[in-house]
Amino acid sequence: MQKRLANWGNYPAVASDESVFTQEEQLREYVVANSHMIARGNGRCYGDASLGKHSISMLKYDKMLAFDTTNGIIDLQAGVTLDQVLDIIVPRGWFLPVTPGTKYITIGGAVASDVHGKNHHVDGAFSGHIIDMDVLTASGNTICCSATQHPDLFWATCGGMGLTGVITRVKFSLKKISTAYINQTQLKAKNLDEVLRLFDEYKHYTYSMAWIDCLQKGDSFGRSILIVGEHATPEELNTEQKKAPLTLPAKRKLTLPFNLPSFALNTFTVKAFNWLYYGKNYKKVMHKVIPYEPFFYPLDAILHWNRGYGKAGFVQYQFVVSLEQKAGLIAILQRISDKGWGSFLAVLKVFGKQESLISFPMEGYTLALDFPIRKGLFEFLDELDEIVLQYGGRLYLSKDARMKQEIFWNSYPNAGKFADIVKQYNSDNRFESLQSERLLLTK
C-alpha cells in the first residue's frame, strides 16, 4: 500500500509502498520478486537511509527466539525493538551491551547503523557484541554470518544501512547488571578546553557524554555539562530503590500530539533552554543515583519530540574527527556558533578505537546537533561537510539526509571495498534506498 513515509527528522517525506512480514517465507518470496526495496524498522534514523520505493516493514517480525539468562545471550528476530528487550532483560539482571540515545529502534536497525552509545570508548559499537546474525540477501538465500563466518558479509552489514540484504535475526551478548540504576556524576565545564580535559580525566567511567551549548562565544565557547555514569551497585541505592533493585518505578509518558509551529524553537528559546539546563546544574559537580531510563533515554520521555521542529522537519548533523584534529572540532563549532542556527541539543562524545569496514565511529570527537530545515541550511551544511572532510572526518549515515556523494566517497576510507561487497550480495542493486541512490552506492 502506498504510504507517506518519513523518518525521525520528518525530512525527506516520500510516497512508498510498504509491505509487512511475519514469516521468513513471505519475506523471501517478496525479495526475489521485487527491486528498489529497503528494510525499515521503527523509522528512528533521521534521514533517508531506510526510505525507498518499496519499503519492507520489519516491525511485525518481532519474535524473541531465546534468552540464556545464565550467560546473558539473547537471540531475536530483527524487528524487536530495544524497549521490548529491556523490559525482558533488566528484571533478570542484564543490560544492552551498547545502546543509542533512544530505545525505540529495532535490533535490525541497531546493526544496520552499527549504533554507538555513551560507552563507546570502553565497549565499542554494537557490532562488537554480535555472536551471529542472519541476512536474507537478494538471491533469496538466508546467510548466517559473524566475525568469523562470512566475515565480508558480516562487516558490510554492520553499519551497511541495509544494502547487503534484510537482517532477519541477531544473536548478541548482554552486559551483567545488579541494579536498574545508574550512579551519575554531572560536571560543569566553562568552555570546550575544560570539557575535553574532563573527558580525559573521566575516561575510566563506562559511560560519558557532554551536553554542549553551541551558541556561546568568547571565554564560554563550548560551555558544557559532562555526564558520566556507572551501573549502580545495590549498596548505592536508597532504601526505596533497594526494595526492588532491578525494577524501575512506574513512569508517565508525555507526548507532543502535533507539530509545533516552526518558530517555536528559534534562537531565543534555544538560548533560554540552554540557560535553564546549564543553570540547573548549580554546583560544579553533582552526584545522583537515577533510573537507567532518564540516563540513557532522556528524550524518549517525550514521545514524538521531533514534532517540536514543525512540519518542515529537521536534519541532525553528526560528524567525527580524530583526536589529533581538535582544530577541526573547534573550526566547526565556531561556524555553528557564528551562524546561530544551532539546536536544542548538541551532544559531544569522545569515541574509542574501532576497527570496521563502513561503521561511523572512529577514535576521536563526535558532535551531533539538530538543524530545523530552513532556507540556506543545505548550503551551510555543505560548507560544514567541507571542513569535516578537510580534517579527515566523516558523517553518520543514520543521521544523513543530504550529504553530497563525493563527500561520502572521500571521507569513508573503505567506501570502495564496501560497495564491492554490497554488489556481491545485492545483485542488480535490488536493495536500494534514497540514500544509497544519492550517494551512488547502488549505481
Place this chain on the structure above:
Amino acid sequence: MPTVLVLGAGSDMAVAIARKFASEKYDIQLAGRHTAALQPQQQDLQVRYGINATTHAFDATDFNSHAAFYAALPAQPDITICVFGLLGDQEKAQQTWQEAAAIINTNYTGAVSILNVVAENYAAKKQGTIIGISSVAGERGRQSNYIYGSAKAGFTAYLSGLRNRLFRSGVHVMSVQPGFVNTRMTQHLTLPPLLTAQPEAVAQAVFSASKKRKNVLYVKWHWKYIMLIIKLIPEGIFKKLSL
C-alpha cells in the same frame, strides 16, 4: 496454570491475543496449519512471559481431523479462542466455487466443526470459555464481500445459539465483532484511521471483555452504532447502494 487454545494462531490478531493472555500468565496452545511457522511465536511467548507454549497442527477445513486434534492436546484448554478466518477474493468467489467454498469452509463450517467438539467437552465439564472472532461484515450482506460476510453471519448466529445453549452449564461464549483491524489481511486496503484498531487493542479488548464475561464485543465502540444504522436501512434503499 490456566490454558488458552488459539485456533489459527499465525495471524497478526492471534499473535497479539496470545501475547495478551500469556502476559496474564496463561499457558498457550498455538494451533495452525504449519507448526514450523508457529515455532518462533512459541519461543517468543516463552521468552517474553515465562509461560509454557506448545504448537499443534490444525487445519480448519479438515473437518474429520478435529475431534482427534482436540483429544490429542496435552491439556484441555480452559479458554478456546477461534481466530482463524479467510477474507478471500469476492469476485473470484462469485465465479469459482473453489474460492467460495474455501471462504465458507474456513469461516463457517470449519469453525462449527471444531467448536462443536470443544463445546461438548465444556458442556460435560460444566466449565470453559469459548471466544469466536467473527466480523461486522456478517451483520448485513454487501455486494463487496457477501460471501465472506454470509459465512461470518452464519458463525455469529452459531455463537449466539451456542451461548444460549451453554449458559445453563456455566460455559461462557463470547462473540467478537472487530471492525477494521490493521493486519496483514488488510495491509493492501486503505482503512479509515478512526475506525481501525491495532491488533494489540483487539487483544486487550478481548481479554478484558472475557474477564467480564461479556456476550458480544465490538472492538472500537463506533462499530456497534455504525452497524446499527446499516442494519436499519430499508432493503429497498440498501440494494441501490454501492457498499
